[in-house]
Each structure stands twice: as C-alpha cells, then as structure tokens.
Amino acid sequence: MDLDDQANVNRLAEETGKDEMIVLLGQPDPNSAGLFAETVTRGDPTWAGPLAGVPLGLPVYHILEEEIKETMDPDLYQEHVGLMELSADVDEIVKWVKFYREGGGVG
Amino acid sequence: MAVPAILHTAYVLAHAPDFVRYGSKPTRELAANPSLLQQMTAALRPWDQVVAYPPNQVFIGNLSPDDLAAIPRPWLDHPVAEASPQGPFGQIITQAALYGLMMLCDDFELLTISERLAEQARAAVVGFEGRRDKIVGVDDGRLAALIAGNEGLTLYHDGEVAGFIRTVHELDPSLDAHVLFENLACKATAVQAVSDLLAGGPIDPVDVDYLLNTGEEAVGDRYQRGGGSLSKAVGEVVGCLNATGADIKAFCAAPVHAINMAGAMVASGLHEYVVVLGGGSQAKMGMKFRAHLRNGVPVMEDCLASMAFVVGPDDGSGARLRLDVTGKHPIGAGSSAQAVYQALVVDPLVRAGMGMTDVDRYAVELHNPEITEPGDSGDVPKTNYRTLAAMAVLRGEIERGAMDEFVASRGMPGFSPTQGHIPAGVPYLGHALAAMRSGEIRRAMIVAKGSLFLGRMTQLVDGVSFLIESPNDD
Amino acid sequence: MDLKGMQVVAIGEREGINGPSLKLLAESAGAKVVFSVTQCFV
Structure with missing residues (x-):
C-alpha cells in the first residue's frame, strides 16, 4: 500500500478507534486484496511503510462480500460492482480478506 | 480528406x-x-x-x-x-x-x-x-x-x-x-x-x-x-x-x-x-x-x-485508423469500471454499428504479469480482459461460460516492461500490423487508461481508445 | 453487518473498484467515509 495512505490509515485508526471504523477494499484479485487486508490487520508485510510491525487489527471487508453488498443501494451496486462480480474470482478474494479479518496469519 | x-x-x-x-x-x-x-x-x-x-x-x-x-x-x-x-x-x-x-x-x-x-x-x-x-x-x-x-x-x-x-x-x-x-x-x-x-x-x-x-x-x-x-x-x-x-x-x-x-x-x-x-x-x-x-x-x-x-x-501497407471509432472517457461519465469500458469500448463500436465480438484483438495495458505478480499487484492485462469479457456478457454478446474463451482469443498475455506509458496497448501495434498483413486479423482495438489521481489534482481516471482495421478490409 | 454510522476507510484500485465508487456505495449504506483513495500499481 502507498506509504502516504498507510500513514493516513494509521492516524485515522488512532483517532477513531476500531469499534466504529471499517476498512473497505476494492481490489480485483485475491493476492492484492489479501495484501491490503494483511496491511490493515497484521501490519505491512513488505516492511516498507508506517504500518510495518503495526498490527492495527482493523475490521476489513471487501466490497464483494455478501454482508457488505446487502447494506448498499442495489442499483448503485449493480452499476459499480456488477462487472467485477462477473469478472473476478469472488470466492478467493472473500476468503483471503476474511482470513486476515478473523486473525489469520497471526503467530 | x-x-x-x-x-x-x-x-x-x-x-x-x-x-x-x-x-x-x-x-x-x-x-x-x-x-x-x-x-x-x-x-x-x-x-x-x-x-x-x-x-x-x-x-x-x-x-x-x-x-x-x-x-x-x-x-x-x-x-x-x-x-x-x-x-x-x-x-x-x-x-x-x-x-x-x-x-x-x-x-x-x-x-x-x-x-x-x-x-x-x-x-x-x-x-x-x-x-x-x-x-x-x-x-x-x-x-x-x-x-x-x-x-x-x-x-x-x-x-x-x-x-x-x-x-x-x-x-x-x-x-x-x-x-x-x-x-x-x-x-x-x-x-x-x-x-x-x-x-x-x-x-x-x-x-x-x-x-x-x-x-x-x-x-x-x-x-x-x-x-x-x-x-x-x-x-x-x-x-x-x-x-x-x-x-x-x-x-x-x-x-x-x-x-x-x-x-x-x-x-x-x-x-x-x-x-x-x-x-x-x-x-x-x-x-x-x-x-x-x-x-x-x-x-x-x-x-x-x-x-x-x-x-x-493510408497507402495500403499499414493499419487504417478509424477516427470514427475512437473512445474517450468523458469527465461526466462516472468512474465505475462499467462506465469506463462503456465509454472506451462499447460506445464507439455501437456508434459504428459493431459489437464487441467484431473486434478480433483488444490490446489493453500490457504489463508483464511476471513483473507485477510478485508484488501482489496482480495480472493487469488479465484483469482488464476479464472485465471486457464480463462487459460482453452483460451486453448479451457472449454467454457467461464463454468468458475464458473471449479472454484467450481476443486478449493476450502482458509482455511489456512496466515503463509507464509504454505498456498502454501500443506494444501490440507491431504485431497487429503483421497480423493484418497476413490476413490473420481484421480489426484491433487499443485501450489505455491513465491514473490522473496520482498527481493529487483530481480523483478522476482517464481513458482513450482507437480502432485499427486491415487495409484489405473493403 | 450494519454500516450505518460507521466510519469507513475506502481503499480502491484502478483495475478494480476505485475510491470514489467505494465512497458512493458506502454512503448509500449510511456510512461516513473518512478517507478514500485509489491505488495504482503500475
């Protein structure tokens, strides 16, 4: 993740607290979605940015997850995400984001 | 003219x-x-x-x-x-x-x-x-x-x-x-x-x-x-x-x-x-x-x-540039993937009485995936080709089960170094000219996107496209 | 999952769903988007 963005996420997490905050992702493939989910939960795995070694443990979701989709305006969702629902490997993306959200990869 | x-x-x-x-x-x-x-x-x-x-x-x-x-x-x-x-x-x-x-x-x-x-x-x-x-x-x-x-x-x-x-x-x-x-x-x-x-x-x-x-x-x-x-x-x-x-x-x-x-x-x-x-x-x-x-x-x-x-x-030796089939992503189009591809690919083709399957080859940003994947940046051309295929499904031009075939036959693997503007579809032009001269393809569409937001002056993305046609295609 | 009243950090990607789209969608669910960005890897 861009280093500037890591710093912003870090600051917002400190200001807001993770009970009222979620990170919402829009990456098109499982590896990049996993990388971002890992960065905001365990810390930056590339050890390049401000979140290196900073396990924020933020609740992270992907826009393709059913429980996110059902909270959103259906027409708007179809317009913006309809194509990706068809083109992306939805199961794998959701699997990896959920893995990190639920504490996977720790230890 | x-x-x-x-x-x-x-x-x-x-x-x-x-x-x-x-x-x-x-x-x-x-x-x-x-x-x-x-x-x-x-x-x-x-x-x-x-x-x-x-x-x-x-x-x-x-x-x-x-x-x-x-x-x-x-x-x-x-x-x-x-x-x-x-x-x-x-x-x-x-x-x-x-x-x-x-x-x-x-x-x-x-x-x-x-x-x-x-x-x-x-x-x-x-x-x-x-x-x-x-x-x-x-x-x-x-x-x-x-x-x-x-x-x-x-x-x-x-x-x-x-x-x-x-x-x-x-x-x-x-x-x-x-x-x-x-x-x-x-x-x-x-x-x-x-x-x-x-x-x-x-x-x-x-x-x-x-x-x-x-x-x-x-x-x-x-x-x-x-x-x-x-x-x-x-x-x-x-x-x-x-x-x-x-x-x-x-x-x-x-x-x-x-x-x-x-x-x-x-x-x-x-x-x-x-x-x-x-x-x-x-x-x-x-x-x-x-x-x-x-x-x-x-x-x-x-x-x-x-x-x-x-x-x-045009002297019959190259690839005709169809200026009536160019795409642009206008400011007011919205930046969803669907809006982008509608503007860049579908609109210009429909204006000319064509569909997505009338184009033999699409060239999108042809970044070599072997360079990008180790950084978890994915396979950029493949993602783009799958999005194009999904667009063809939504338009009813192909069945959902035919998406892989669409990607394989109308797309191509990325082979360009990650040199910014270089991968923008145009590395295919040399191959396109050769394939048109040999009669292998009739039409190719080149599609490029630009990340305007990187300069922090707008959140917009940009995109443009053009269609080339074999000169033998009269 | 209820997004109403939640503070959302939206991290989009140019080849996927970008920041502005995530923001619109999260707002349609009643969330407040405190930060939205689009990543480009290439």
Whole structure:
C-alpha cells in the first residue's frame, strides 16, 4: 500500500478507534486484496511503510462480500460492482480478506 | 480528406542494469538501507538472459503474443533458444550502446564517461554519423576529480564507476542531475526508436512533419517544471529537419491520445506524416525490486523501453485508423469500471454499428504479469480482459461460460516492461500490423487508461481508445 | 453487518473498484467515509 495512505490509515485508526471504523477494499484479485487486508490487520508485510510491525487489527471487508453488498443501494451496486462480480474470482478474494479479518496469519 | 493509417512501428529495449539503482524506488530504498545494494545487484540479469526472456522477444517481434501464451509460466524458466536481440520491428541494445546514445544526445556537456566506456559505446552504437564523434571519454583521474569536485550523480557500468552527470543548478531542482539523467535517458532511447523507425520505414527523416512525444518525463526548469518538451530534441538528432513537435502528457494513456491526435492531423491535412514516440522511463527502473528480492526472482525491471510509430495517409501497407471509432472517457461519465469500458469500448463500436465480438484483438495495458505478480499487484492485462469479457456478457454478446474463451482469443498475455506509458496497448501495434498483413486479423482495438489521481489534482481516471482495421478490409 | 454510522476507510484500485465508487456505495449504506483513495500499481 502507498506509504502516504498507510500513514493516513494509521492516524485515522488512532483517532477513531476500531469499534466504529471499517476498512473497505476494492481490489480485483485475491493476492492484492489479501495484501491490503494483511496491511490493515497484521501490519505491512513488505516492511516498507508506517504500518510495518503495526498490527492495527482493523475490521476489513471487501466490497464483494455478501454482508457488505446487502447494506448498499442495489442499483448503485449493480452499476459499480456488477462487472467485477462477473469478472473476478469472488470466492478467493472473500476468503483471503476474511482470513486476515478473523486473525489469520497471526503467530 | 486523407484516411490516416499507422504505417510503421519500432520498439527498443535498452538493457541497463547499472541504471536500476537510480530508479525512483531503488533510490529511496537504498538511501534508507545501503546494504540492499549488494542484494539487488546480485539479482540483476545478465545480457543473455534479458535477450532470451520470452516477453522481451515478443516486445521486439521475434515471438508473437500467441507464442508467449503457449509458453508455460514462469517465463523466466523458459528462455528462448538462440534468441536474437534483433527482431522484425524492434531491437534490444546494450547498456554501452545506451551510454553512447546519451553522449550523442547530450548538447550541454551534462554527461561525462570514462575512456574505457566510451570505447565500448562507440563500438556498440550503430549509425548517427555527424553526432557519434560526441562519444568520447575522459581518463580515470579526470573523472574522479569531476565526481569529487561537483554536485551530480555518479554513474556505473559493469558495477564500476564509469561516468558522471552534473547538476546544472544547485538551486533549481528541475535541473538536478537525477532529473537530467531521467530526461537524457528518455531522449536517448526515443532517439534509437525513431531512428530505427525511419531507417526501416516508408518515409525518410525529412518527410516527418510533426513529432508527438508521449514520455512522462518532466522537461523544464524551475519556472516551468514539466513545461518543456522532448519531441523536437529527438527529431533534431535523427534529422527530421522539416518537423517540429510537442509533448502529450496524459500519464499512461498519452500514446493513445497522441495517435488519435496524429490521425486527426493527417486526416485534416494539417500534416502529412506524424511520428508518435515515447522514450524510456528511468524512474520506473527497479520499481518492484523489493518484491522480486522477497520472492527470489531476478530484478526484472532492468530495461528502458521506447517506441515510435509513423502515422500518415493510408497507402495500403499499414493499419487504417478509424477516427470514427475512437473512445474517450468523458469527465461526466462516472468512474465505475462499467462506465469506463462503456465509454472506451462499447460506445464507439455501437456508434459504428459493431459489437464487441467484431473486434478480433483488444490490446489493453500490457504489463508483464511476471513483473507485477510478485508484488501482489496482480495480472493487469488479465484483469482488464476479464472485465471486457464480463462487459460482453452483460451486453448479451457472449454467454457467461464463454468468458475464458473471449479472454484467450481476443486478449493476450502482458509482455511489456512496466515503463509507464509504454505498456498502454501500443506494444501490440507491431504485431497487429503483421497480423493484418497476413490476413490473420481484421480489426484491433487499443485501450489505455491513465491514473490522473496520482498527481493529487483530481480523483478522476482517464481513458482513450482507437480502432485499427486491415487495409484489405473493403 | 450494519454500516450505518460507521466510519469507513475506502481503499480502491484502478483495475478494480476505485475510491470514489467505494465512497458512493458506502454512503448509500449510511456510512461516513473518512478517507478514500485509489491505488495504482503500475
């Protein structure tokens, strides 16, 4: 993740607290979605940015997850995400984001 | 009104392992952690491996994108036997040749190289009579004194100190040695591409009326950072005595914007022959080197890439540019993937009475996935092709089960270095011309996107496209 | 999952769903988007 963005996420997490905050992702493939989910939960795995070694443990979701989709305006969702629902490997993306959200990869 | 066509193409890869350390990412990371240099240097590829690397062979035309699709990944493990650095529409040049080109492109004595390197450079550079006498070196003592006594950037060849580029003005960051190094590398690689284009093409240098450079380098001084241009500077070196030119800045989408503009210039009669060109992006060398090191693969962003195209009146030899089937992503279109592809691909085709399956091949941003995947950046062309296929499903042109087939037959694997504007669909143009001449395809669409938001002046993305057609398609 | 009243950090990608789209969608669910960005890897 861009280093500037890591710093912003870090600051917002400190200001807001993770009970009222979620990170919402829009990456098109499982590896990049996993990388971002890992960065905001365990810390930056590339050890390049401000979140290196900073396990924020933020609740992270992907826009393709059913429980996110059902909270959103259906027409708007179809317009913006309809194509990706068809083109992306939805199961794998959701699997990896959920893995990190639920504490996977720790230890 | 003349019908515009893309008449000829040329591509260059300049293998520059000693330039990698001065890419934007390596410069920052090595400053923070100097011990990485040794690790990075050890992971750079030798010349033979770079030449034999299958995606590079596709870039210069010795292999087709379909040939590449048939080679198992990782392509690193499947070098092409007896690979040549010369291809039907491109070539791979050595770092010594690149230094030579930079010397002969340097009109302000910015760059100094050692005598030993100058000797190698003179042997490696072909042509450029009238300028090649600028490729001279200094002895090691003078080079050492220059480095010790001046602000600038020390340059290397085969891991040894071999040159220096000076900072012009310490109080002008736009004329800092690092910036000038990037600009001179861009100019030099563009010069090789335009020279090759005109040496092997249908027109002579003096026939070129206008040059459009699409590289991303910011040429200028502190009062107009990025306000200058390289087009005329390149044309001067290759003898385009009747041309002027301007640079087109549109991030990665610039080459497609420029080809559309060139087509319009030709069609309107403003100019007869326009050359669209793009030099290499030094800033992107080694951009993903940390990920490559982590994954135990070579540092693959080791080549500067450049390209050039002749756009002129259709003479039956090239690919017709259908100016009535160009796409643009307008400001008001919305930035969802669907809105982008509707504007770039579907709208122009529908306007011309066509559907998505009337296009034989789409060329999107052709980044080599072997470079991007180790950094978890995904396979950019594949993602784009799957999105196009999903668009065809939503339009009812293909069944959902036919998406993979759509991607395989109308798409292609990425084979371009991650050099910013270079991968913007246009690396396919050489192959497209060949496939049209052989009757293999009738139509191809080139689609490029630009990340305008990176400059922090807008959240918008940009995109443009064009359709080319076989001249035999009457 | 209820996004109503939640503070959302939206991290989009050019080749996927970008920041502005994520923002619109999260707002349609009643969330407050405190930060939205689009990444480009190339």
